[in-house]
Amino acid sequence: MLITIRERASGVIGWTVAGVIILVFAVWGIGSYFEGVSEIIVATADKIEINQETYQQAMSDRRRRLVQMMGRNVDAELFSSTAFKRQVVEELIDTTLQNETLHASGFRISDAQLAALIQNTAVFHTDGQFDRDRYELLVQNSGMTIQGYESYQRQQGVVDQLVRGLGQSAIVSTNSIDKAWKLLDQRRIASYTTLEFDNFLDDIQVSETAIEKEYQANLDSYFKPASIQVDYLKLSVEDLGTRLDVDEADILQMYEDNPDRYRQPGSRSASHILLKVDSDATNAQIDQVRQRASEIVARARGGESFASLAEVNSDDKGSVKRGGELGVIRPGTMAKPFEDAVFVMGEGEISEPVRTQYGFHVIRLDRITESRVQPLDQVRSEIEAEVRRLRAEEQFNELAEILGSTVFEQPDSLEPAADHLGVKVMRSEWFTQDAGTGIAEFQVVRDAAFGNEVLIDGLNSELIEIDQDNLVAVRKVDYRARRQLDLNEARDGLEKRLRAVEASDKMEKAGEDLVARLKSGADWDELLIAHKLARVRLPETTETLLEPLEQVVARVVYAALVPLSGQIAYGGERISPARYAIYRLERVEFGDPASASEEDRLGVEKILSSRRGGEMVIGWRQGLRKVAKVQINDELL
Template structure:
């Protein structure tokens, strides 16, 4: 239930989580960001310039953090976007304003609190304890001084004091908690149907006059932008790996030296009965518990059903209901004494009582699967690919430096670089500044191609690093200016677009007419039956709404007004590009505060308090920003 409360409350606090993720990106020596004059300023805060160099450091730090969190799921072009740049800059500005506010009002942390704060960083710990040598090494590796880092931590500690103070002093009256329970535990009784697009697509028709009218009215939509073709060299690990010569001897040697890599580890599954007894219990109590465990051992060995014995006697609430089943026991996951007993048993055998800190265990091995080594023939292709990749990565590192130097040192052509490195010169298809295929699908390639150096001066681009194992260099091949496309070129595109628009309009028009009928009093079942449409029940309990269609409909249903005087509410929502849902909301059942346990009620109250505190903190930050004299120089970002 507590997990469900958190899930339902996610809408309240999602913004707060985002705020926590985006807490000051540049954590090192924030005060120094605003000191002294700079050659290029990206902003001015109360007359103090924000240096471009410091801003770039913060930008790099946030980019690195997002990549670490999300891997390659982050679109590289997002990092070059103005919203991302402004978010980083805003964080720097807000942090400085907060620091000034807190310093003026005496917020600070003591030396002892600072030591506790730094000591709590997992990165600075060894074997669970603060390691001064590790602390100094990590700061040194990051190019930071202990003084600068500690100054920043004092500042952030003061910010945390403010946040915590606002959260803990926020007033949450019982009526607020009751209202939150009524909303969080609310259930809505609803049904829906789905209109598919296909029938409307089949019925849609477009005349030649409509095509011509669209073309004449919107000629600016049918412009071919300036386009280029470039010659390019690509140095890639994948291409090098395809050229690798891997001998049969090398494959066999790798297999023989890495059998663990091709071994499917065995596994053991077990069930147990726990007779709990405290680790510091008296000897008599320990003996009594062991005697009970031994009695269960005897019953099991005499043919008693182990699962039934576990359900009746086990003190382990997590497994008792499953007949004692613990699933697969992997090394290092259980107490050493327990694991030792499991790995001595044969399937179906029951151990003598085993003592751990939790009490006495009666263990039965339920399944044993031996380790299996894949035969060489089965994994040979995998080995060949691994060795080829390993060779290619080594070649790539050697060739990358020559690639970078030669395209720069001989900028008039790619020929010399191609000949020296044995790379083919390839040519792209036509592409614009904003779109392309193949290597031109990468924004960095398009930007380089349309640069003055390549397009006008006809020089090689610098080496373009697409990712860690693909390098590109481009050279001008051809260019064509923007032009108006002829009707013949775009007529099919226009027909397709108009047909799609007509189908969507027909689908949504049918949905609107259906809702008008329903709101006028026509029965739900009769209208759907007459249209030959299916009826789906939306799960009443929000925890059971897991199907994607149910989730999209639920978003609309839970945003709909509450039915009045027994009159159902009707509405519609698009599920995706081809389907439209019409729903019937019959009833809203509010959550009952009397059915919530004290523990659950306290958690909800805490969530409300956190939300109120964060709103107060956000309001304070907005007030500081509005009162400050801030000027942003976007042209320098």
């Protein structure tokens, strides 16, 4: 109705109608206009209503998280499935019951606690300090508002209070810590090989009958999702900067006003002797290496050749041939304890033993190069870029206000705003609510394009903040509704899917057959050679498990039953749709509780307490749900 009035309100009649509406609002209040319009309730839990807006937001959040985790591998049709919608609303009910109960019980997170929680989150830091701009950018890029993110963190903080409280109430015995240490510090000596999905695809043929049967049985899975194409305007600091001229006077002024910014940091040249410490070394072994390093310090300070000492004692194979010389060291290039020591030493000084993750270092400082302000010619391009950006940011802030007001006041076209900005209206490729390219790669843009204002009412969107340097406004060009794919359109996908399922099953069957043969006494090496499979040694410590494949295989191996002494255990598992792993577990070496330091034991105790607290919270949530009166309106999902 309001849109119709706006489109037709012209002249005396139009303004008379508008005047009547204003009078009604003034006398009875704007709320009377909406009397009789009831809120849509998706579910209730103990009389607490969950409205459609909250449910849709939860759906959007879950979609965004899945797309972030899985990228383009996620099946867009998953999001429209009944199972997905049901899972979202069930979780929403559990969370609602939890939050209401905690609030009623007096659990709170203060503003100061919330601020500390956010400011201590490492991902929001720049150079080790909380960066407000980075915080806002990352939150907005995730598709959340600052208010929504902080509300979520406040709720999560309350849950963490409960977990900690329950965990602290749990008594962790010495025996439990010992048992946990044995498991946490264990080593499993194993080898593995993998069967690859691609090796089973070649001989698979899918019949037309199988394709048609799959299509008819799963019609709901073969849809083309709704898509939209939009026109858009983009206001960008970077784009504005390319259109600006920078005066030489501005460059000189920036250089003279900020000498420290263009100062080249000092450097040091040093030599060292490294005595390695094994990652599993005991405290006694560490002390032995430290004592040896102290003896080398005394000998070096006593006049012995540092280069000779390095050649005989250093475990750093890279520098030992140069008498321990490391060359130039600049801030941020070495392990922090090493760097901290080097930059407070005097030329020719020999350090006390310095401990890093590599072991103990004996350091000699060979040369100091002081910091200096770089000549203008060396930093001119950097200063020009900075001045250009500052000017562009000023212009950006001015134009953002103009763009925002113009797209709102003239909502039937982007052209007036484009004229004000001096830019052209651009057109996107087609995109869906869950994926897109170009401007549509951003979730906030897709959400706006599929919102009622743009999609249904046909108006300009409000300004969309992609990040602090980029704003866009969009307008619908065309829309294609979600539709069923016919068999010919779905055929390629159907055939690919059926071949993949059969190849994956054949791969798993082949893997199971090989494992059965190994368990029956077949020789590991002979079997691998016969089937042209590579044998890979599984790294023995978590520090050396660097490859994703190794990490997945390690989870399988460490979940396997411990073989009897002297026996070898074989097993296998499909670790992904495209890969089956077969392992040979030779032995298990459990951790020794006696070797655990007090710090280690406290860490294990915290882990056990937190785990028990988490288990108690799960039980508590299940108890809340069990006694709650819950109603879900499935037809509204």
